[in-house]
Every structure is written in structure tokens, then in C-alpha cells.
Amino acid sequence: MSQSIVPVLTPVAVEAPYSYAVPDGMTLSPGDVVVVPLGPRTVLGVVWDGEPDRIVRGKLRPVEAKLAGPAIAPAMRRFVEWIADYTLSPRGMVLRMMLRVPEAFGPQMPVIAVRLAGAPPERMTEARRRVLEVAGDGLAWSKTALARAAGVGVSVVEGLIQAGTLQCVALPPKPVVAPPEPDFAATALTQAQSGAAEALADAVAAGGFSVSLLEGVTGSGKTEVYFEAMSEALRRGRQVLVMVPEISLTAQFLARFEARFGTMPAEWHSGLTPKLRERTWRGVASGEVKAVAGARSALFLPFADLGLIVVDEEHDPAYKQEEGVIYSARDMAVVRGSLEGVPVVLSSATPSVESRANAERGRYRHLRLPDRYGARLPDIRAVDMRSDGPERGRFLSPPLVAAIAATIAGGEQALLFLNRRGYAPLTLCRACGFRFECPNCSAWLVEHRFRRQLACHHCGHAIPRPVNCPNCGAEDSLVPCGPGIERIAEEAAERFPDIRILMLSSDLIGSIAELRQRFTMIERGEVDLVVGTQLVAKGHNFPNLALVGVVDADVGLATGDPRAAERTFQLLQQVTGRAGRQRDGGRALIQTFDPDHPVIKAIVSGDREAFYAREMESRERQGLPPFGRLAAILVSARSQDEAASHAKALARAVPPADGVRVLGPAEAPLAVVRGRHRFRLLVKARRTFDLQGFLRAWFDAAPKPRGSVRMSVDVDPLSFL
Numbered sequence: 001m002s003q004s005i006v007p008v009l010t011p012v013a014v015e016a017p018y019s020y021a022v023p024d025g026m027t028l029s030p031g032d033v034v035v036v037p038l039g040p041r042t043v044l045g046v047v048w049d050g051e052p053d054r055i056v057r058g059k060l061r062p063v064e065a066k067l068a069g070p071a072i073a074p075a076m077r078r079f080v081e082w083i084a085d086y087t088l089s090p091r092g093m094v095l096r097m098m099l100r101v102p103e104a105f106g107p108q109m110p111v112i113a114v115r116l117a118g119a120p121p122e123r124m125t126e127a128r129r130r131v132l133e134v135a136g137d138g139l140a141w142s143k144t145a146l147a148r149a150a151g152v153g154v155s156v157v158e159g160l161i162q163a164g165t166l167q168c169v170a171l172p173p174k175p176v177v178a179p180p181e182p183d184f185a186a187t188a189l190t191q192a193q194s195g196a197a198e199a200l201a202d203a204v205a206a207g208g209f210s211v212s213l214l215e216g217v218t219g220s221g222k223t224e225v226y227f228e229a230m231s232e233a234l235r236r237g238r239q240v241l242v243m244v245p246e247i248s249l250t251a252q253f254l255a256r257f258e259a260r261f262g263t264m265p266a267e268w269h270s271g272l273t274p275k276l277r278e279r280t281w282r283g284v285a286s287g288e289v290k291a292v293a294g295a296r297s298a299l300f301l302p303f304a305d306l307g308l309i310v311v312d313e314e315h316d317p318a319y320k321q322e323e324g325v326i327y328s329a330r331d332m333a334v335v336r337g338s339l340e341g342v343p344v345v346l347s348s349a350t351p352s353v354e355s356r357a358n359a360e361r362g363r364y365r366h367l368r369l370p371d372r373y374g375a376r377l378p379d380i381r382a383v384d385m386r387s388d389g390p391e392r393g394r395f396l397s398p399p400l401v402a403a404i405a406a407t408i409a410g411g412e413q414a415l416l417f418l419n420r421r422g423y424a425p426l427t428l429c430r431a432c433g434f435r436f437e438c439p440n441c442s443a444w445l446v447e448h449r450f451r452r453q454l455a456c457h458h459c460g461h462a463i464p465r466p467v468n469c470p471n472c473g474a475e476d477s478l479v480p481c482g483p484g485i486e487r488i489a490e491e492a493a494e495r496f497p498d499i500r501i502l503m504l505s506s507d508l509i510g511s512i513a514e515l516r517q518r519f520t521m522i523e524r525g526e527v528d529l530v531v532g533t534q535l536v537a538k539g540h541n542f543p544n545l546a547l548v549g550v551v552d553a554d555v556g557l558a559t560g561d562p563r564a565a566e567r568t569f570q571l572l573q574q575v576t577g578r579a580g581r582q583r584d585g586g587r588a589l590i591q592t593f594d595p596d597h598p599v600i601k602a603i604v605s606g607d608r609e610a611f612y613a614r615e616m617e618s619r620e621r622q623g624l625p626p627f628g629r630l631a632a633i634l635v636s637a638r639s640q641d642e643a644a645s646h647a648k649a650l651a652r653a654v655p656p657a658d659g660v661r662v663l664g665p666a667e668a669p670l671a672v673v674r675g676r677h678r679f680r681l682l683v684k685a686r687r688t689f690d691l692q693g694f695l696r697a698w699f700d701a702a703p704k705p706r707g708s709v710r711m712s713v714d715v716d717p718l719s720f721l
């Protein structure tokens with residue numbers, strides 16, 4: 001009889017499974033997690049579906065071990081294939097995202113505890129007596145906890161185990177979180193909210209795949225509404241996944257979840273300890289963990305019985321993973337929902353144009369909440385910087401300064417928003433005109449006064465801020481140009497010396513715990529003025545915040561990026577939506593040099609329909625998504641020549657096809673990053689065009705990258721830099 005062979009997919013850059021021999025006595029089925037040799041190493045792998053490749057050169061190597069942990073379910077295996085096919089990534093690299101917690105596949109380590117079992121020891125000491133006193137409660141204690149409670153060293157406890165007085169027992173692992181109670185504290189919903197909540201709960205009850213777009217203005221209670229859908233899934237004993245775009249947003253979410261369901265959900269993000277990651281992974285796989293709140297990577301958790309996926313702030317660009325396997329977690333959440341056969345809820349005050357279009361075409365159910373809960377939407381005005389701007393060298397206009405003063409005098413909080421970290425985006429020498437540029441990237445160095453550095457935001461290169469100009473040696477000649485939030489905070493402190501100012505941007509905060517603490521300070525009213533980047537713009541609910549000032553509304557509009565208008569609309573709508581959430585009277589002032597720009601006008605008038613209609617019309621005219629399809633090809637190399645010639649060779653190899661155009665190559669707007677020269681090609685196709693098929697045929701025919709040349713493919717790109 002021929003030797004039994006299985007296909008095993010390994011988490012490395014391979015397109016297909018490799019064949020391995022099954023040793024005698026081992027039975028394997030698709031989904032089993034195994035250890036296999038790969039070159040000189042051994043790696044985890046997953047037994048894949050289908051026939052193994054029987055044409056094997058050389059000797060077939062055997063599977064080394066089958067692991068005891070949970071297997072990878074069929075829907076997850078299809079998910080790997082789907083993402084790989086869609087993004088043109090090697091299947092192994094997608095699998096890798098699923099096998100990030102290798103410990104979870106080994107045998108589960110029991111927790112060892114001790115408890116009182118035998119007779120007292122022959123030799124009794126004072127220390128031993130204290131231990132026995134504590135252990136007298138009959139409970140199982142961990143050795144260290146028992147020693148600590150008795151005020152003795154662990155060796156005393158060890159001695160008592162040896163003497164047979166204490167006995168070791170294996171405890172079942174502690175649950176990651178307590179099970180949520182679906183009806184712990186249900187919220188009384190408004191009529192509009194209950195309409196939407198019922199529609200979502202019906203989708204959960206009906207089961208099967210569906211997508212609902214929950215579109216409600218900022219503060220309309222979208223969270224309360226999708227909590228009802230979660231509650232329905234939990235009542236049916238099923239698991240729920242809520243995706244949040246950024247870790248900074250999870251703290252408030254966790255607290256609200258706890259208030260509603262009586263316990264925290266499990267969290268999933270890069271900040272977890274390895275132990276907790278393992279326990280959470282196992283808990284999700286066994287079905288014991290019922291609710292998970294997480295970042296992108298939560299999409300790859302092995303839910304045993306998933307009943308609902310919610311994507312909060314579905315429009316957020318943070319859902320796009322831009323490195324390695326380039327994918328949109330929002331879109332892949334919809335794919336996972338369809339493969340698992342479960343409803344998906346996309347929630348946002350400012351849906352992506354894609355989701356909006358899907359709703360309009362009837363592919364998604366469209367649920368709307370037109371009003372805020374308990375307050376009116378803020379009054380939003382533009383400040384025309386051409387006529388009402390500040391004096392030279394300042395960035396806060398008189399109307400904005402007056403509004404801040406009035407707000408703080410009234411005992412409320414204000415927020416100044418500028419999406420730029422650091423002190424100044426450019427530093428130059430007044431004497432010779434020298435500008436500080438990154439040696440590795442085509443980018444200016446950004447001054448970070450707080451850290452006393454000039455730093456590159458693309459590669460992290462940083463130098464101490466010099467006193468003299470490195471070019472001409474002039475003293476005190478260096479001047480910062482333009483503001484970052486540190487400079488805005490400095491100006492605010494000069495204008496309002498007696499107020500409490502808090503700066504918030506990702507580079508100023510060390511840990512997640514620290515970040516959460518800052519948000520709590522704002523919630524409790526312990527600061528008067530917050531100066532922040534997009535970190536504070538989205539999702540948060542600060543009850544006492546009455547005024548939002550947008551320092552520079554034009555930053556994102558002049559980029560030539562096809563998504564500039566959408567992005568700016570979303571950001572401005574989100575940040576102004578932080579004002580006046582609990583009480584009427586919220587205000588927002590938007591500083592702009594272009595108050596007649598359609599995006600600014602849509603924000604000021606609150607006319608979202610006008611914005612979406614205009615944006616859809618313009619996208620349709622230009623054949624841009626969602627009316628056409630895009631893929632971006634980025635070619636980079638150590639030298640400009642290498643990059644350019646490979647990009648040109650690619651362009652020459654484009655196969656003839658109808659319904660598609662390849663634009664470029666052109667030097668990327670960010671021409672050099674980390675010392676690598678970059679060229680871009682853009683593929684533009686009709687909506688119904690088989691983009692992946694075309695790309696595959698093209699790359700098969702094209703020369704392969706050699707030397708230092710690298711190529712990456714971004715299907716549905718969000719970034720064009």
C-alpha cells in the first residue's frame with residue numbers, strides 16, 4: 001500500500017500546501033494543526049483540503065507531530081484562501097495571521113494550586129503554623145499567593161508539600177472573562193433607535209449572512225442600537241465580534257459594554273500579554289468567550305459559534321492594513337460574515353462611499369438615525385482665515401480664541417484639532433534657506449519640541465535639534481514653519497495661562513494604560529482644553545466638551561488623492577461631532593482659507609446628502625471606486641534606476657485587455673522612504689472587470705523583481721503616496 005500523504009499549508013510565503021508523509025499510527029484530517037519540517041527548521045502548519053501533490057522530488061518528509069489544540073475550521077480555511085486570492089498574497093502569509101498564537105495549539109498547561117490535605121508536619125515552626133492557618137480555609141491557593149498571605153517565603157510552602165501536609169491540585173484555567181448577560185441593563189431606546197435595533201435583531205434571529213449599514217449622526221446612539229443586536233446573538237448562546245478601528249477607542253467601549261452586559265468583553269489587540277493572548281485564543285475557540293472587542297487581527301480568531309460581526313466606525317482608514325498582506329479589515333469582515341453565514345453590521349456617522357453605494361444599490365440594508373440622542377447637533381461655522389485670520393506667526397483666529405474663552409469661562413471644555421504631530425512640520429535656516437530633510441526619505445524632518453528632536457515621520461530617523469545651522473553655521477537662525485499640535489498647545493498656553501491643557505497624539509503617549517487614563521481625565525472634566533490629532537477626533541464621548549476648533553481644515557483637501565474629499569468630510573464631521581453630545585449648545589469653528597469648498601460647505605450646512613451625492617457623481621464620472629476598480633502597484637529599490645527600470649518593464653508587460661487601463665509608472669509622491677526609491681503604477685478597471693485574474697496574468701508574464709527590487713500590490717488602495 002502506498003504511503004499516506006497529506007497537503008500541509010505552512011505560514012511562510014508559499015502559494016500552495018506542500019506534501020508530507022503521515023507517520024504510522026497518526027490520523028490527520030483537514031484543519032489539524034501539525035508540526036512539520038521545512039528546510040532546516042520545523043514550523044507549525046495546517047493540514048489542508050484537497051488532494052496532496054504526489055509528484056514529489058526527493059524523499060517525502062514526515063509530519064512530526066499533531067497538536068492537541070483546536071483545529072482550523074473549514075470556514076477559516078476558506079477565509080485564508082479568499083483573502084489570498086483577493087489580495088494576491090501567498091496563502092501561507094495569510095495563514096500566518098491566523099497562527100499568531102502558537103502556544104494555543106499545544107496542550108493546555110493546568111494551573112497548579114495547593115490545599116490542605118494531610119496531617120500537620122512533625123516539625124512545626126511559626127512560619128509553617130501561619131501557612132496552615134491561612135490554608136485552613138480549605139480553598140486551593142497558588143503557592144505564591146499562599147506564601148504572601150501567610151507572610152512567609154515560598155520555600156515554607158514547598159516544605160509543607162514535601163511533608164504531605166499540603167497537596168498539589170490541578171485547577172481548570174480561569175475564564176478570560178465572565179459570560180455577558182444579554183439583559184443585564186437594557187437601554188430604553190427612542191423610536192428611531194428601536195426601529196433600527198429591531199431590524200438588526202431580526203437579522204440575527206433569522207440567521208444567515210446579511211449586511212446592514214447603520215448610519216446615524218454623531219451621538220445618535222448607534223452603539224446602543226447594535227448592542228441590541230449583540231444581545232440577541234448572546235441570548236441565542238452565540239458569540240459576537242465587535243471590531244474597533246483603534247485601540248484608543250476600546251477603553252470607552254469596554255466600559256459601555258460592561259454597563260450594558262454586566263461584564264467586560266474579551267479584548268484582542270497587540271497590547272495583550274502572551275499569556276492572556278493564549279487564554280483568549282483558546283476561549284474563543286472553545287466558545288467559552290462570548291464577546292470579543294478587537295482590532296483588525298480579531299478577524300482571524302477561531303470563533304466556535306460566531307453569531308454576529310459588528311464593525312464600528314466602518315469608514316475608518318485604520319481598518320486598512322498597509323503592510324505585508326494588504327487588506328481591508330472592514331471588507332474582510334463582510335467576507336468572514338458571508339463564509340460563516342452570519343449577519344454583519346457596519347456602523348458609522350460618516351459611511352465610506354463604498355458602503356453607501358452598496359446600501360443604495362440595495363445590497364446592504366440601510367438603517368438610519370437622523371437625530372442625536374438628548375441633544376441637538378452642534379452649530380458649525382467656518383472661520384474665513386483670509387479675512388478673520390490671526391496675526392502673523394499665530395494660528396488661532398480671534399473668533400476661535402473668543403469662543404475658547406467663553407466656553408472655558410462657562411465651565412465647559414474645548415478641543416482644538418489638528419492632524420499633525422510635533423511642533424512644526426518644517427524647520428529652515430533664515431540665513432541660508434537650508435531645510436532639514438530626512439536622509440532616508442523624501443520628507444522634511446518634523447520638529448518635536450517636547451522631545452527636543454527633529455524626526456522623520458516615515459522612517460523614525462531623528463536628530464537632536466541643533467543650535468546652529470548645520471549648513472552655514474549661523475546662530476539662532478533656525479525657524480519653525482507651520483504648526484503641529486505642540487505649537488498650537490504652546491500658543492493656547494500663552495493666550496490662556498491659567499487653564500489646564502492636555503495634548504494628545506500617538507507619539508506623546510507611552511502605553512495603552514496611559515492613553516486610557518488621559519481619556520478618563522477628559523471625561524471627568526480634569527482638563528479645560530484638549531489639543532489633539534485624529535486620536536481624539538473619533539468615537540469618543542466626552543460629556544463636558546462643548547466647543548471644537550478645527551485649526552486647519554484645508555490640510556487634507558489639497559493632496560490630489562482621489563479620496564481627499566471623502567477623508568476630509570469624514571474627519572471634520574467626526575471631530576465636530578464630539579461637541580455638545582450631552583447638552584444642546586455645542587459649537588464648532590472650522591478655520592479655512594477656502595470656505596466655499598464643497599466639503600466645507602457640506603460640513604457647515606450639515607447636508608450629508610449633498611456631500612454623498614456630489615462625491616458619488618464625481619467618482620462615477622471618473623470611473624473611481626465604487627464605480628470602477630483600482631489596484632496600486634508599488635515598485636521600490638535601493639537605487640532610482642533599478643526601481644524605474646523594473647517599473648517600466650512591468651508596464652511593457654501589460655497584457656492586452658478590454659475594460660482596464662494601467663497608468664504610470666510615475667515616481668511616487670513620497671519618492672523615497674527608508675532609503676528606497678519608489679515608483680507607482682495604477683490599474684483602473686471597470687467595476688465588473690476580473691481585476692485579480694488580470695493582475696495574475698500580468699505578473700506571470702512580467703519579469704520577476706531581482707536584486708533589491710520589491711513589488712507590492714494593493715487592491716482597493718486607500719493610500720496613493
Ligand SMILES: Nc1ncnc2c1ncn2[C@@H]1O[C@H](COP(=O)(O)OP(=O)(O)OP(=O)(O)O)[C@@H](O)[C@H]1O
Binds near residue numbers: 193222
Ligand atoms: N436610548 C438612550 N438612552 C440613554 N442614553 C442614550 C440612548 N441613546 C444614546 N444614549 C447616549 O447618548 C450618547 C451617544 O450615544 P452613542 O455613543 O451610542 O452614539 P454614536 O452614534 O455611537 O456616536 P458617534 O458616532 O459619535 O460615536 C451616549 O452617551 C449614549 O449612552
Ligand SMILES: [Zn+2]
Binds near residue numbers: 461
Ligand atoms: Zn525618513
